[in-house]
Amino acid sequence: MACYISSNDNRFYVATESSYGAVATIAAKNRFPAVKLSAIHRREQPERRDKTGGRTWVGVPTGFRKRTSFEAVTFLTGWTNQNEEPAYGPLISASLGGSAKFFTGGTVSTMVDPTRMRFTTNHGLSVGQAVTYGGEMRFVTAIVDTVTVVLNARFTASPAAGAAIGKTVTYAPATELPSVSIFDYWSPQGAVNRILRGSAVGAMRVGINGDFHQFSFRGMAADLLDTESFTSGQGALTAFPAEPAVGALNYTLVPGNLGQAWLGSTPEQLFTITSGELVVDNDLDLRSREFGSDTPRCIAAGTRSVIADFSLFETTEDATQSLYAAARQRSPVSVMLQLGQDSGQLCGVYLKSLVPEVPEFLDEETRLEWRFRDSRAQGTIDDEVFLAFG
Numbered sequence: 036m037a038c039y040i041s042s043n044d045n046r047f048y049v050a051t052e053s054s055y056g057a058v059a060t061i062a063a064k065n066r067f068p069a070v071k072l073s074a075i076h077r078r079e080q081p082e083r084r085d086k087t088g089g090r091t092w093v094g095v096p097t098g099f100r101k102r103t104s105f106e107a108v109t110f111l112t113g114w115t116n117q118n119e120e121p122a123y124g125p126l127i128s129a130s131l132g133g134s135a136k137f138f139t140g141g142t143v144s145t146m147v148d149p150t151r152m153r154f155t156t157n158h159g160l161s162v163g164q165a166v167t168y169g170g171e172m173r174f175v176t177a178i179v180d181t182v183t184v185v186l187n188a189r190f191t192a193s194p195a196a197g198a199a200i201g202k203t204v205t206y207a208p209a210t211e212l213p214s215v216s217i218f219d220y221w222s223p224q225g226a227v228n229r230i231l232r233g234s235a236v237g238a239m240r241v242g243i244n245g246d247f248h249q250f251s252f253r254g255m256a257a258d259l260l261d262t263e264s265f266t267s268g269q270g271a272l273t274a275f276p277a278e279p280a281v282g283a284l285n286y287t288l289v290p291g292n293l294g295q296a297w298l299g300s301t302p303e304q305l306f307t308i309t310s311g312e313l314v315v316d317n318d319l320d321l322r323s324r325e326f327g328s329d330t331p332r333c334i335a336a337g338t339r340s341v342i343a344d345f346s347l348f349e350t351t352e353d354a355t356q357s358l359y360a361a362a363r364q365r366s367p368v369s370v371m372l373q374l375g376q377d378s379g380q381l382c383g384v385y386l387k388s389l390v391p392e393v394p395e396f397l398d399e400e401t402r403l404e405w406r407f408r409d410s411r412a413q414g415t416i417d418d419e420v421f422l423a424f425g
Contacts, residue, residue, distance in 0.1 A: 040226055046281065047072055047107070048218040051125045051134075055333050056233035056257040058270035059216040063279040067122035068286055070108040070249075072219055074231055076259040077102045100329050103256040105231050107217065111248035113287035113380045114424045117202045121424055124204070125215045126252050130239035130315055131422065132209030138164055143198040144182065149189035154200075157181045165383050165423030167201035168194050171295065172373050172383040172425050187371055187385060188302040201378055203425040208417040212236070212317060212336050214257075216270075220278040228278070232270040233257025235334045237319035241374075241384060241422075243311040245291040248374040248382065255321055257331045289380050295373040296345075300361065302369055303354035309404065311345035311372065313384055315420060341412035341420045343370060343389055349403045359405070362391040367413065381425045386412040388419070 047069040050059035079099040087093055109123050120135040121127075128134055138160060144153040152166070160166070160175050167173075168190055177185040194200070217231040237254040258269070265275045296308045318337030325332070349355060361368050367388040374382040389412045394405035412419040 040221060040223070044223075045219060045221040046278070046284075048220070048279070049107075049123065049125045049215050051128065052214045052216055052233070055214045056270060056330070058230055058232050058260070058272050058276070061216070061218060061276070061279060063282055064116075064119060065122060065125075065218075066279075066284060067109055067126075068112060068284060069123075070110065072105065072107045072217065074103065074105045074219075074229065074256075074259055098329055100323060101258060102323075103231065103259050104254070105217065105234060105256055106251065106253045108249065108251045111250065111289045111374055111380075111382050113289070114204075115286070115379065117204075117379070120204050123250065124206070125213075126236060126250075127206045127239070127422060129213055129215045129234070129254075130236040130252060130317070131206050131420070132212050132417070133207040134213075136161070136164060136205045136207065138166065138203045138205070140202045141166075141200045143194045143196060143200060145196055146193050147183065149193060150186045151179070151183065152186060152194070152200075153183045155182070158184060160184055163207050163385070163418060163421040164205045165203040165385075165421070165425055167203055167378060167381060167425035168198060170376050170378055170381070172203070172381045172423065174371060174383065174385040174421060174423070176387065187369060187387075188297045188304075191304075201425055203423050205421060205423040207421050208339060208414075208419065210417060212319075212334050214334060217256075218276075218278075228262045228275070230260040230270065230276075231256040231258075232260060233331060235317075235319055235321065235336075237317055239315045241313040241372075243291065243294065243372060243374060244309065247291045248289050248294075249291070254319060255331070257321070287380060289375040289382075293374070293376045295371075295376075297369075297371040297373075299354055299357055299368050300366065302371065305347060305354055307348040307350060307355065309346045309348065311343070313372070313386075313420075314340075314342045314344075316340040316342070339419070341386065343386065343410045343412065344406075344408050345410075346397070346404055346406045349405050358391060358407075359394065362393045362407070365390055370412075378425065383421075383423045383425070385421045385423075386419065388413050
């Protein structure tokens with residue numbers, strides 16, 4: 036007997052495409068726990084100006100250009116299989132451009148100073164990669180030699196000789212953006228399943244201090260395929276792909292109030308952050324206006340914009356007051372946000388050079404709050420933001 040379909044009875048998968056618009060192959064490991072996936076698929080309907088003899092709209096012919104947009108929202112979850120990138124990793128890569136870069140861990144020889152770490156063997160790290168220790172994450176800002184690195188901030192408890200440094204996976208910006216295929220499978224059998232092929236992320240948002248740490252991805256796709264209208268050849272497929280064998284999806288959500296914030300020209304930990312959001316905007320366009328095609332041909336990204344908004348309570352502490360001075364003087368500061376506080380459930384975002392805007396003074400409540408809006412990160416070439424899991 037036909038009945039309603041539960042909006043909770045679907046499963047999401049994502050994978051990087053080998054070429055733009057060619058639907059990627061997925062496996063069970065590509066399933067990620069999204070909160071929602073919205074997709075809008077339209078064809079252009081230009082205005083007709085021919086005289087039809089009446090006021091009735093008589094329609095337009097088929098074949099006009101397709102426009103497909105999407106938004107996917109997911110939570111930060113535990114990184115359980117540290118030999119693979121997180122299931123939503125392809126969406127992070129599609130947002131920044133760079134592919135996953137793994138650090139397999141190491142052993143501390145000595146801490147030369149609070150931010151200079153020496154390993155017992157070749158570390159294999161590069162600038163921008165993350166390391167973890169004791170439920171904390173830090174980013175490499177300089178390579179001294181094959182066994183020594185400089186970190187963006189000190190650890191709360193300095194690692195002793197012989198301490199184990201945990202595994203991480205880091206994503207960095209790149210000039211070109213990869214495309215992904217996003218799959219949306221539903222139960223029961225007979226429900227419409229969908230694929231967003233040629234999906235390009237225009238904007239990624241990372242929120243802090245909500246109920247849970249959350250990522251959202253907005254962008255445009257080449258086309259929306261579905262089981263009801265699929266024809267052979269779409270997305271370089273001969274048949275609509277069957278869903279991988281469905282197993283249990285076990286994951287841990289990370290409370291949105293857990294984490295750390297390190298800000299300043301000489302970074303200090305601030306405990307007064309009340310809210311924050313990081314937005315990476317790719318100024319996205321698709322090659323879709325050229326003669327001879329009704330779907331986009333490739334991704335055309337513009338100048339990357341990395342914007343941070345955050346609010347904090349004002350105090351007389353030097354770390355807080357120096358932020359205001361930096362805003363007035365247009366002096367860049369570094370920013371590191373750590374989401375989570377347990378190994379295997381960490382996400383870090385590092386901006387090496389953020390120019391804070393002069394904050395608004397919010398005095399409606401009983402305690403004075405500063406709100407820094409539209410502060411933009413800068414860099415040299417593809418190095419203004421790094422995002423890592425550990």
